Amino acid sequence: MGRFGNQADHFLGVLSFASALNRTLVLPPWVEYRYGEPRSIQVPFDTYFQVEPLQTFHKVITMEKFMAEVAPTEWPPDKRISFCYMSRGDVNSCKAKEGNPFGPFWDTYNVDFVGSEFYGPLHYDTYHHDMSKKWKQQYPPELWPVLSFTGAPASFPVQQENLILHKYLKWSRSVMKKVEEFIYNGLPKGAFIGIHLRNAPQCLGYRNERGKVTAEMCLPSKEIIIRQLKRAIKNYNNAENHSNNPVKAVFVASDNNHMIDDLNSALKRMNIEAFKYKGNDPHVDLAILGQSNYFIGNCVSSYSAFVKRERDVNGYPSGFWGFPIEKATSSSHEEL
Numbered sequence: 001m002g003r004f005g006n007q008a009d010h011f012l013g014v015l016s017f018a019s020a021l022n023r024t025l026v027l028p029p030w031v032e033y034r035y036g037e038p039r040s041i042q043v044p045f046d047t048y049f050q051v052e053p054l055q056t057f058h059k060v061i062t063m064e065k066f067m068a069e070v071a072p073t074e075w076p077p078d079k080r081i082s083f084c085y086m087s088r089g090d091v092n093s094c095k096a097k098e099g100n101p102f103g104p105f106w107d108t109y110n111v112d113f114v115g116s117e118f119y120g121p122l123h124y125d126t127y128h129h130d131m132s133k134k135w136k137q138q139y140p141p142e143l144w145p146v147l148s149f150t151g152a153p154a155s156f157p158v159q160q161e162n163l164i165l166h167k168y169l170k171w172s173r174s175v176m177k178k179v180e181e182f183i184y185n186g187l188p189k190g191a192f193i194g195i196h197l198r199n200a201p202q203c204l205g206y207r208n209e210r211g212k213v214t215a216e217m218c219l220p221s222k223e224i225i226i227r228q229l230k231r232a233i234k235n236y237n238n239a240e241n242h243s244n245n246p247v248k249a250v251f252v253a254s255d256n257n258h259m260i261d262d263l264n265s266a267l268k269r270m271n272i273e274a275f276k277y278k279g280n281d282p283h284v285d286l287a288i289l290g291q292s293n294y295f296i297g298n299c300v301s302s303y304s305a306f307v308k309r310e311r312d313v314n315g316y317p318s319g320f321w322g323f324p325i326e327k328a329t330s331s332s333h334e335e336l
Contacts, residue, residue, distance in 0.1 A: 001156060004030060004282065005302030011169075012162045012309075013124065013154020015058065020126035021135050023147065024059040026066045027051065029108065031101045040101035042108040046172060048283050053170045067109050075146045082113040084150045085120040092116065096150045113148075124153045127161050157302065158309075167313035171287045179287045187275060190248030193232060194292030196304045197225070197254040218300050220321035222259070226266045228296065232319060233272065236294050250274045251292060253285035290316075299323050 001010060007030060018025035029042035045051070045062055054060045061070070082096035089095065094116040097103045106112070119138070126132040139147060147153075171179070183192075198219075220228075229250065237246045250267065252258045252274055263274035277285055286303070289295055290310045297304030299320040311318050 008306050009156050009158040010152035010154045012158045012165045014152050016162045017153045019058040020132040027060050027062045039104040050170045053168045057168045080113050081115045081117050083117050086118050094150045166309040175287050178284045188248040191245045191293040192249040194251045194289040194295045196297045198298040198301045252276045
């Protein structure tokens, strides 16, 4: 569902689901929607992430390897059944290939289905209701060697119990090569702040126990961004263990306005410059943000959520625009 950030949320749930059922997870391609293309593009999983770290947690295999080496015997064309909760529309079918990205997804691997299987009322939350046992009883591997879903068998946003699984999601060597080249050759030597300019569980909690969504969290004003960024730089530089490695740069990831000129103007007196990646590569942007000394993200963005999870499992600090909510007495002319 959705773009990369949403798909990554789903992936962690799918990994947990496969582990609970003790079934090998076929690593699906990432679905991308490119400007001017009428159909989605399927990018192999290992283009962006390593397979080996995932194998230390559970059995996985790439879609490409599965289709070439396993499917011919374990999932032949006449045995391909699509799984969905209930029929779609007025026909007794999952309509597994109807629409985009569904049709392009399966067409990429020359897959057609000969039937549909409705698994309701079973669901994906294997942490409760003894659900994994019910799946195994209803769909034993000897009768159902492959479970092929029309959508990700996972909830969105990602379940709190599955956040820790992000530690097995490691960027591919090709992505990290670009990241390292940019950090070491494209940024000044020293610490850097990473910011995303653009769910809410990553900052508000799963029960809104830490507050409610505000407009500034969704779409922070230029004033909030600059004021909060300056404060983050000051706090970082004043920390006792950072005195020898002060902030020298700000890295900006955005799908719209990077605000480079605005930020450079605001940070000029601090001798700090704002940068963005030279190409249009959101995955490299994500990986760079994960390596920053401090990160400020968007509270209601699944893109920011990916960075937050990666940083959490690595013990790196993060913050969010407009959160916590500033007190009314805060000066709107804060300077450093």
